[in-house]
Amino acid sequence: MRSIFYSVLWALLLLAALPARATHIVGGELGLQYLSGDSYRLTLTLYFDARNGNPGALDPDATAGIFEKGTNRRLRNLTLPLTQNTFVPYTNVACAIGDLSTRQLVYAAGIDLPANLYNNPQGYYVAVERCCRNNNINNITNPGNAGQAYYLEFPPVTRNGQVFRDSSPRIFPPLSDYACLGELFYFDFGGTDSDGDSLVYDMVTPLNGHASAADPRPAQPGAVPYSLVSWEAGLSTQNQMPAFDPLRINSRTGRLTVRPSNAGLFVFGVRCAEYRRGVKIGEVRRDFQLLVIRCSSNQTPRMTVQAPGSGQPAYVPGRDTMHILPGTDRCLRMRFTDPDPSSQLTLELRPVNFTATLPAPSVRSGTVHVPGQPDTLVSTLCFPECFSSKGRVLLLDVIVADNGCSLPRRDTVRVAFTAQAPPNDPPQVSLIAPPTTFPLAARVGDVVRQDVLGLDPDNDAVTLELTGRGFSPAAVGAQLIVLTNANGRSTARLSWPVDCRAVGRTLYEFEVTCVANPCQERQESTKLLIPVQVNYQNAAPVLTTTFPPDSIPIAVVRLPLGGVYSANLSGTDADNDNLRLAVEDNEADLAAAGMSFQATNGVGKASGVFRWVASCGSINPDSLDLRPYAYARTVTFTLRDETCVAAPQRRMVRFEVIRPAAPEFVPYNIFTPNKDTDNKNEFFALPSLPPDFCGQRFSSITIFSRWGNEVYRSQDRDFRWDGAHVAPGVYYYLVKYTDGRTFKGNVTVAP
The missing domain is CATH 2.60.40.10 (Immunoglobulins)
Known part of the structure; x- marks a missing residue:
């Protein structure tokens, strides 16, 4: 570890006397991160001179302004409270000097960017303004009165009618190091972008903005244009500090390099532009300061x-x-x-x-x-x-x-x-006891078995894999069962119980591959083909019945009330498959209609007996009209062979109940209740009324006078009205049935 006596001495001389006003800003940048929906998080990271800055200038919050690019229209201000206050670490802690200490202050708040407000194609920018910079900065004029405008650009949240999400780059690791006079200084300012956008770096002149010593913290930031800091003579954007090798940043990596030629404190600015599909969508700026001191001699290893x-x-x-x-x-x-x-x-x-x-x-x-x-x-x-x-x-x-x-x-x-890795030969695969003919033949119910051998010339461990051409072996129930596996040799058995899943294609081509992994690199043998021909045929079963006639699609059976009908059904199958004879109707529905069906099923044969007792319960109420036959129900009988591709046979029978014959309805229209004279035609009756049939029954007859007065009523269909106590004349009758039908007419009572 080198002595840093000269370093400390120079730092003390350089930073000893600072003005009382709030000259404290080291640098900083803005960031905007997408969260979800319309929600984002806006962050100001400010770097504060913890050694010489005025503690009273450490703000509890910051005010950000959001503007529309092109028009500079202010959309809103947002207060960012202080959320984090930490020290920036040195790259090498052993090189730390007491007069260089930087705090990282993070101000942040959530913000919503709805699509109906933030859809300007030119985009938007955010700014925060604060004064003042360190008074003893050496490369700009009047640094103690120089402010800073933190600046960020972001795109609209919709483009061409589509949602456009973007987070600004997370860049610029904090810098708390110093540079040594005459020696190469380097630092990685490169960042990352959560959206995968391309980042391009360049040097820029730091922004001064509208803040000043007289107004160090404006009530709200102003819009562009922002004034720039003024470089000392001989310095510029591309030459921001005195140096043997100028301050530069790699446009692709963000690596910052400089070999300073003067000791002092120097401010510099870096911009990171964000591109998506070759189009710039935003940028982040940061300016910072670099301390250059005289260091003890250090030679290169x-x-x-x-x-x-x-x-x-x-x-x-x-x-x-x-x-x-x-x-x-x-x-x-x-x-x-x-x-x-x-x-x-x-x-x-x-x-x-x-x-x-x-x-x-x-x-x-x-x-x-x-x-x-x-x-x-x-x-x-x-x-x-x-x-x-x-x-x-x-x-x-x-x-x-x-x-x-x-x-x-x-x-x-x-x-x-x-x-080079050691040479390695690929594995091989072959059949054990190959069959005499290919393809292998199989029927549903057979089990296909074929053993295979996998070998590796270099004795590498091998595995055998099973695939299918155009199908998945597992989907048809086939698998490769490992029998032995050791010392570069593996045997396995293709086992396939052929079932109904195999029906649908005739040729199945299984492929077996022997695989080795020398040096963790997959090596495959050539594929071994095992073709299997699946033979499947099925003849439809034959259904015969005693229903009349057996040759038309729907047979019709008619019975009078109380009639009984029976029929026999028989099924045979040439393939001797299991047969199942049944009806498609619910058994409870059959029983309610007075019907029953008993079947005996078996291999290659099936039989059944159907029986029906015609009753009013057999009749569908909706069919109680005046037709000669009342509909009971249609029953479908099925014969199925229980195999892979079933060929069912069906027989449909319609059952009807015969309505009782009715005489022609010819009502009387006159009668002579004069018992004392001829003793003929003494009563009014209606013997030719339609007969009662299940739900269609005689309900009542009512007779009225010409003035609407009821003179007679009876609920007996065999009524006989003698006309007693009424005067001769015309009378009107109304006959009602239980199904709502009525019969009307008139009758004359003769003297």
Whole structure:
């Protein structure tokens, strides 16, 4: 560890006397993260000078303004309360100096961005303004009166009528390190984007904004344009601080580098633009400050790499390519040292153009030039036998770093090498006791069995896998059962109980593959084909009945009330399949209709007996009209063969009840109740009324006078009205039936 006496002394001189006003801002940036629905979270990360900043300038909240780009229309202000207050750590804690201390203050709040308000194609921006910066910044004019405008751009939440979600990049790890005068300073400002958008970095001049020492915290931020900080003479956006190698940021990685030429405190600005499908959709800005001090001398460590094999010369980057071969020494030897005394060295391996996991080196760190410690550290990196570059030249950076301040010095050797794994032959698969003919023949109910053998010439462990051409073996009930497996040899049995799942295609082609995994790389044999021909035929069963006539689709059976009917059914099957004779009607419905069916089922034969007793319960109430036959029900008889592809036979029979014959309805229209004269035609009756039939029954007869007065009523269908006590004349009658039918007429009572 180097002495940092000069570092501390310079920091004290540089930062000793600060004005009483609130010159405290180190830097910061805004962030907008999508949560769900219309909800987002807006965050201001502010970096505060914890050593020299005025504690009274540590705000409990911040005010953000949201504006529409193009018009600068203010959409709203949002108060961001302080949610987090932590110290920013050093990269190397041992290099910390007491006069450089930075706090990270996080102000955050939720915000809704509804599509009906945030749909401007030009997008939007957010700003927060605060003053003031550290008074002793060396690269801008009047820094104690310079404010900062934190700035972020984001896209509309809808584009072309579609929802457009975006979170700003999470970038810029905080910086609490200092740079050493004349030495390379580097820091990774690269970030990540949760949406997978492309990020592009560049240097920008920090924004000053509208805040000032007179108004350090405006009530609300103003709209663009924002004024910029004023560079000291000779400095600009592309040359923001005095340096032997200018302050630069890699546009793709976000790596910041500079070799400063002057000591002091310097502010700088970085922008990260966000692109989706080649179109810029937003940006995040951050400005920060970097302290440059005079550090004690620190020399760069040295690294050499030696190819496999004792006595080999040191590897020369850019000229040599190492070849790591099977059966030989596969170890690189790395020697690293440092001219500085008591230097703590650390070894790092960083693959450049490959992602394979590397084995750990024998030595990762150590101290040199200390009593009892070596002057040079030696570490070996041994590649396992299975490591292979697959014909490519791989690049590996071997990096040694010291513990110098403020940041480690490094020496890197980029090693180009190839590596070969041991040669390996693919496995093989074959049939055990192959059949004399292919394809194998099978019927439903058979079990197909065929044994297979898998071998590996190198005795690698093997497995046998079963697939099907155009089908899944498991879906038809086939499997490969392992019988033995040891020492590069495996036997298994294809077992397939052929059932109805096999019906539908005739040829099944099973494929068996032998698989080995030498060096965790899959190796397959050629596929072994096992074809199976499935033979399936089924003749439809034959159904015969005694229903009349048996040749038409629907037979009709008619009975009078009280009649009894029986029929026999018989089924046969040429394939001798199990037969099942049944009716498709519910048994309770059959019983209610006075019907019954008994079946005897069996292999290749089935029989049944049907019986019906006609009654009013058999009749469908909706069919009680005046037709000669009342509908009872239609019964469907089925004969099925219980096999894979059933061919059912059906017989439909319609059952009807015969209505009793009715005489022609010819009502009387006159009668002469004069018992004292001729003794003829003395009564009025209606003997030709329709006969009673189940729910259609005579209910009543009523006779009225011409003035509507009831003169006679009877509920007897055999009534006889003698006309007693009425005067001769015309009378009217109304006959009612229980099903709602009526009969009307008139009758004359003669004197």
